[in-house]
Amino acid sequence: MVLSDSRSTQSQKRTLPPTKTKPATRYNADQNDEEKKQWVYLFSAGQADGDGSMKSLLGGKGAGLSEMSLLSLPVPPGLTIPTTVCQYFNENAQQYPSTLKSQVKSGLRKVEALTSCKFGDVEKPLLFSVRSGASVSMPGMMDTVLNLGLNDETVKGLEKQTNNKYFALDSYRRFIQMFGNVVMNIDMHKFDQIFSKYDNTTKQQENLNKIIQEYKLLFKNETGIDFVQDVYKQLWYTINAVFKSWNNSRAITYRKLNNISSLLGTAVTVQSMVFGNMGESSATGVVFTRNPSTGENIFYGEYLKNAQGEDVVAGIRTPNDINKMKQDMPKMYDELLRIRNILETHFKEVQDIEFTIQQSTLYILQTRNAKRSSRASVKIAVDMVNQGIISKKEAILRIDPLSIKNLLHPTIDPNQGYHLYTKGLPASPGAAFGKICLSANKVKELHESGEKDLILCTEETSPDDIEGMHLSKGMLTKRGGMTSHAAVVARGMGTPAVTGAGDIQININEKKVIIGNKYELKEGDIITIDGSTGEVMKGQLKTIDVTFSSEFDTLMKWIDEYKRLTILTNAETPDDVLRARNFGAKGVGLCRTEHMFFHPQRLPIMRQMILANNKEIRNQALDKLLPFQIKDFEKIFEIMNGHPVTIRFLDPPLHEFLPESDEDINQVIEMSNISKDEMMIKLKNMKEVNPMLGLRGCRVSILYPEIYMMQTKAAIQAAIQCNLKLKKPVEINLMVPFISSEEEIEIIKTQITKCIENLLPDDNHQIKYQIGTMIELPRAALKANDIALHAEFFSFGTNDLTQTCFGLSRDDSSSFINHYERNGIVKQDPFVALDVDGVGELIKIAIQRGLSTRSDLKLCLCGEQGGHPDSVKFCHNVGLHAVSCSPFLVPVARIAAAQAAIMQGKS
Incomplete structure (x- = not known):
């Protein structure tokens, strides 16, 4: 947890190193001896054990954090356990190399020194996020746990440290829920039922205490043990869960659908927590250096004040457009814009950046090559050639050939009348019509019976829905923004999607959808969605073949040259x-x-x-x-x-x-x-x-x-x-x-x-x-x-x-x-x-x-x-x-x- 560092990132000057950067600091020398082999790679602003070229070892997340550290960007310190450990774990009956735990403990000591906080300390507790990260981006497919290190005692230290009891209790509540679901496989719906009993009045601290007690009782009833208080046990339970998630059904399905093979496994990144939920001077968000739907060269993304990152990614709250930050937090916006330019220039590729602002201090938590729509991938590649950033050959090699099929999706014929039900966010371009399905399982059931035109309509999607998402012709969600799970996965699949359609109400028990208290639709009714405009319309509308952009024509001319x-x-x-x-x-x-x-x-x-x-x-x-x-x-x-x-x-x-x-x-x-x-x-x-x-x-x-x-x-x-x-x-x-x-x-x-x-x-x-x-x-x-x-x-x-x-x-x-x-x-x-x-x-x-x-x-x-x-x-x-x-x-x-x-x- 980075609480002791109150510096202003705005005041720091950073220069851009050459694209190929040697590590500034090596914590350990590489050893051939199995007993002395390096199993832990550390990173912090200005120094790192690895760099961006080491994706196969450190995973995309770990490699990105290491490279940003070498660029002296504001990265919370942490360590990465490489993919070779995941391979070892899977090949040795879920056992670890003999020296791994001692290397992790040594690494944690170094992170403690950098943050002036201590893991498990009751006065100044250091908290961690534990995240997966394969060498190929698999958004939402594997597991993440935030706020790790909280227990009945350290939560008091967090309160004392921040002078914010509500923040401390809310962080503890979130940790129990996430640890219970991800690590112990307790159904998230059971936590949601407890949470919803209090009518969203969680700002009252007594209600938060009640929620925490009920969460802990649920934990014991479901697992047979009390909620884990030992912070090191919390850590290793979670690392186990992340490695196991490499072979969960949704991750396997995702790899199969995207033809991803020959990977060692996932890396695990243990990073000191920074908090976007510490009041109105804090925020969290996801931004793209260019628009991932259209390819336009504009800063694009969303943020939430007083929130944690999962609130944005999971679509739990509908976030604000990043441009609103110009008025809300102008200094932070300017700093974020500066880092946007550094990262895209350095990587020569559109970046998907996760950030947190903790009490007016900006931290970058992740950067990776952005997933984008097929149309955007073509425009971005051609634009970058015209800007002198990459060559024609590089542009051609960046295009996923199969994704080009998605450019051939039909669009709605404008020369027809239609009845508009509602409008959400244009999350993934293209038009699609089909029968409403209120769950991914319903999509699978109807698809297996021969139905092909199906629209998945849910409150929000989760990684478990991946197969149903793949089989659907389009997606419609009540919650979630342009960077929610549904939006990111839909764009990657080339499936039209509308997210954040806030005035739809879904009644699973009665198999119906209420839109704005005006329209009532049943599961099986036909709707049309337009992922380019966000519109949701009645019945099956006539569609027309898409016309190709000038960038597409340019790219195809280059292709014919080679x-x-x-x-x-x-x-x-x-x-x-x-x-x-x-x-x-x-x-x-x-x-x-x-x-x-x-x-x-x-x-x-x-x-x-x-x-x-x-x-x-x-x-x-x-x-x-x-x-x-x-x-x-x-x-x-x-x-x-x-x-x-x-x-x-x-x-x-x-x-x-x-x-x-x-x-x-x-x-x-x-x-x-x-x-x-x-x-x-x-x-x-x-x-x-x-x-x-x-x-x-x-x-x-x-x-x-x-x-x-x-x-x-x-x-x-x-x-x-x-x-x-x-x-x-x-x-x-x-x-x-x-x-x-x-x-x-x-x-x-x-x-x-x-x-x-x-x-x-x-x-x-x-x-x-x-x-x-x-x-x-x-x-x-x-x-x-x-x-x-x-x-x-x-x-x-x-x-x-x-x-x-x-x-x-x-x-x-x-x-x-x-x-x-x-x-x-x-x-x-x-x-x-x-x-x-x-x-x-x-x-x-x-x-x-x-x-x-x-x-x-x-x-x-x-x-x-x-x-x-x-x-x-x-x-x-x-x-x-x-x-x-x-x-x-x-x-x-x-x-x-x-x-x-x-x-x-x-x-």
């Missing part, structure tokens, strides 16, 4: 093809023609063709389908305007098209002119035990070549017609799926080539075409040298290649793949991110063997994994020419491709 991979799209409808082109796709890498035949006008004809008794009837049906295919392809060629289009011939098992209802069966009987008995026999004979490995892909063409010939005619005729309109070459790649042998591709290519020669005029230089194949079976990868004799390009169909490599059904594996991930059997779902070790090896073999036969072989990956950053990096590193992905993933793939090229250049 990336080597060509980014194509998987699309077959004009809308999707146009969207992909607008997102920067340089062609269609996979046009799945089977999707075109499910149109109600075409499906009956398709069924007639499949169930035909002879070639003549089959050709009649194909003749009816031909004009549809020509129009389909012509539209795609026009939109792509000369960029290549890869058309995959009919691929799926034919049973997918077959009729099931009596009405559909009778319709096909009428069209095919056969009896019902014949039809039922035919349907029965076409049933396959394992259709995904049955009559599909090229096997259909081997049996019925006329199907692929119709599609070839459609593609070429569409290209000829499109060429007349565009007056530029049309480039087509015809792709034969599910090849497993040289003989298959040889037979089918011969048929296709003959068909094209009969269709193209002599002067055919305006129509460019290639014939290639999908490598989606292990045998095809192994026989790639033979297949390349006939295929001019390979496109890796990693959906099927993953299925056949693993022996996994992508439709059925969801029942256990999460369990495999949790147990480390697979790192990620192999249908989301490419399995580099297995499927990747088959791809490498196919590349090597294919190129040995045909040196100009074109290589692309077109499975769903083509839009995953890790998969894009793999494709770059193994020498593919292109990746193809869904339209909304095209910007993601472009960024990932540029990052892969930049990182390869660095290495």
Whole structure:
């Protein structure tokens, strides 16, 4: 507890050291001997054992505090127990290194000397905050305890020291509550029930005494022991709890959702307390050096007078905008502004800063790279390049490729009327509509039953809600500001959120929401929220696609300067093809023609063709389908305007098209002119035990070549017609799926080539075409040298290649793949991110063997994994020419491709 230091931070002059700063003071020398290994790292203004480069060891919090100490910023002194202790703790049955406790005790003595207070002293007690801190920021996922060191005796010393009985009792009340909940797992709701009995009249000291006594009774009833009075026991109970919190369910879920792995664990920072709840000259808050929602270069944040930090972060009270501090506490505001500039200049990154003002003295408790919305991350990166702070390459590497998907969130169409229920704070941009869910568990329950459009509506969110928050389309909270848990996590997830909607009342028991005593909504009613304006509206409103900012366009131009991979799209409808082109796709890498035949006008004809008794009837049906295919392809060629289009011939098992209802069966009987008995026999004979490995892909063409010939005619005729309109070459790649042998591709290519020669005029230089194949079976990868004799390009169909490599059904594996991930059997779902070790090896073999036969072989990956950053990096590193992905993933793939090229250049 820093009470003896009454200096004014305003009067101190501090200069900015170079960005790379050597520690000013080393308390201990590093030792290789296990017994003498350094387990504790100290810090205080002007000196530190570590620095900002040591995040993997000290965690983000400890490294940030050490670096700020070396910058001589006003950091309350303390010590950090590194992540290596957490690793030791987890690997040794929750035991500690033999010298840890003595090193901690020695460190505490040094902190006592710096503060002129003593841990456990009844006259001048030193109090601590104990916080977790992994090397990667995980806001709210692990545990924190404040005011540690208070007991029945030291609270009297705190009162004497501060001459403020209410402050001392309130701090003790807070500590019992937090220690009971975090360390002893007592339900927070039980403390809240006791607290609420006193009608918020806690300023009366007798009520605080009553609350403390009831808290202690609750503690004993729940744990079987009296509230812990020994301050060292309090400390080690709490350190244990923080290390254990590394593996609590919410932390594990957060790491999984954010693909965080390979960390040793969390560090623990034990820091002397400073108090923002010591009256009107004290305050606490969280600020960002730039706006984390929009990216604007403005000071942004919130503060509360006479409060502790948890009040702001947890959303217990709705705080004030930081700009109000200009009038309330002008000297503190100016000092905070000065430190803002120091930290952003030093770290060359937007900072998220926690501070406390204790009786007109400012202390900085934490700085870290700020989480921000996707839109903000783009603007900030581009602005910092334009300001000369970072390079283009650094800007590109700072963008999380997957977060770019969040820029594609729709916004509310302004050309419509709407009924406004209420307005809160615009915590995370984007518009979302859905059914009201009054708990995270309700979100999970409805999501598992197939509901997708869900809005989580709660008093406030807690870290335990993380899974429900992830599954929701939007979040609405009664309490909390722009830096509350809901706001920070929503921005990180790219989920629209409105917080601090103070006039909503939530009745969990009756499953309803009252808004301003005017509107009553039930759980399950549909609302729309706008996280960009804070508005909450009635029903489902029409939304429109977002338009990109000038900063986004600038960033994407820089990206195209560095990336080597060509980014194509998987699309077959004009809308999707146009969207992909607008997102920067340089062609269609996979046009799945089977999707075109499910149109109600075409499906009956398709069924007639499949169930035909002879070639003549089959050709009649194909003749009816031909004009549809020509129009389909012509539209795609026009939109792509000369960029290549890869058309995959009919691929799926034919049973997918077959009729099931009596009405559909009778319709096909009428069209095919056969009896019902014949039809039922035919349907029965076409049933396959394992259709995904049955009559599909090229096997259909081997049996019925006329199907692929119709599609070839459609593609070429569409290209000829499109060429007349565009007056530029049309480039087509015809792709034969599910090849497993040289003989298959040889037979089918011969048929296709003959068909094209009969269709193209002599002067055919305006129509460019290639014939290639999908490598989606292990045998095809192994026989790639033979297949390349006939295929001019390979496109890796990693959906099927993953299925056949693993022996996994992508439709059925969801029942256990999460369990495999949790147990480390697979790192990620192999249908989301490419399995580099297995499927990747088959791809490498196919590349090597294919190129040995045909040196100009074109290589692309077109499975769903083509839009995953890790998969894009793999494709770059193994020498593919292109990746193809869904339209909304095209910007993601472009960024990932540029990052892969930049990182390869660095290495």
